Amino acid sequence: MTTAALFVGVDRALFAATFADRLRHAGVDVTFSALERCTTALEVVEPTLADLYWVCRLSFVNRHSQLDRFDAVFDAIFDTEAGTLRSERRGQEPPPSHRDDEQLVPLRRRFADESTTSGGLPWATLPSVSFDDSSNDLDEDLDDDFAIPELRPSAVESDMQRPFDLLDDAELERVGALLESAVTQWPQRRSRRRKPTRSTGPIAMRRSLRRSMHTGGDLMTLLHSTPQRQPRNVVVLLDVSGSMEHYARAYLHLTRPLALQHRAEVFAFATTLSRITPAVRLRSPAEAIDHVTGTVTDRFSGTRLASSLQSLLHHRTWNTTVRGAVVLICSDGWDADDPEQMERSMRRLSLLAHRIVWVNPRAAAADFEPSTGGMTAALPYCDRFLAGSTGENMIDVVAAMTDS
DSSP, X not given: XXXXXGGTTOOHHXXXXXXXXXXXXXXXXXXXXXXXXHHHHHHHOOOXXXXXXXXXXXXXXXXXXXXXXXXXXXXXXXXXXXXXXXXXXTTXXXXXXXXXXXGSOOOOOOOTTSOTTTSOOOOTTSOSSOOXXXXXXXXXXXXXXXXXOOOOOOXXXXXXXXXGGGOOHHHHHHHHHHXXXXXXXXXXXXXXXXXXXXXXXXXXXXXXXXXXXXXXXXXXXXXXXXXEEEEOOEEEEEEOSGGGHHHHHHHHHHHHHHHHXXXXXXXXESSSEEEOHHHHTOSXXXXXXXXHXXXXXXXXXXXXXXXXXXXXXXXXXXXXXXXXXXXXXXXXXXXXXXXXXXXXXXXXXXXXXXXXXXXEGGGXXXXXXXXXXXXXXXXXXXXXXXXXXXXXXXXXXXXXXXXX
């Protein structure tokens, strides 16, 4: 066998990974660094079978007690003739009849049901032919022999691209977990308090004069200060009316990390407004949804969005959360109230809030137009209007909401 024929049609990275797996099953500890070292060595050399033995041994074996197990796995995989490599491993001259690589026994594929130490490696990229003299036509059905399995996206990536109304509870939980990890930033606001800096910002005169008392009243060092940054309030208004039945559960998964990690205030509305922040802050998603179900008694009924906004803006304690906050409204805009009442509520909300982000699950449609009365009245007062029908859309919503 020639040097090139040893790895003809073989993915060397796959060989190294599968060989390492066999060693692990045999009791040899193989680290990821050893696997990387072996793969790199196989990419730069064209080893003979004897050289391959030493490349694998130097890469994977780091203790003398593992040599016997390594030799057993290597001999079982390559099925070498007795004594062919044993003498080379001990540094002895091999017999003259076995010096040539052509005398080495060819690599043979093994069946998957053979044991770990008695079968060959699963050469997934090798052609399903035998390297013997009886093989006359190696190119027959070559495309089928070299067929590579189709790479498919992960389940979470597939769920992120599907509309929320097509996902079941388990898929929604997977998407919700990914959305929780997407909330890595938080909107900031400039505070009236200041913090000291070394050489940037205005001069802190009081601190500089106080420092000069250590030098006899001589102003030797100028100290500076800069305004501090504080996290902004975030208020989430979640539409749980009948038209939002397929999307309300998915939006709850988005609001959970906002309430858990960043103390956002969450409200749900259909015909009336309900504060569901304590329920959303529960650690278990199932318990949170059950508590929200018990708190919001008018869920999946009609929609009175303008009246719910007025209840929030005129409440004696809830209205303080809106001042300078980022307000996230998740609704399709279908409202039974008067559009003029909706316009008045949105105008007042825009004067109090820092930013209004409206998420409409129906905006992802190609022919969507905000033709409903409530949506038409509210749109001029929205800073961002985004679609929210899939997990990928909600990543954009998180970015728009947490951007300072």
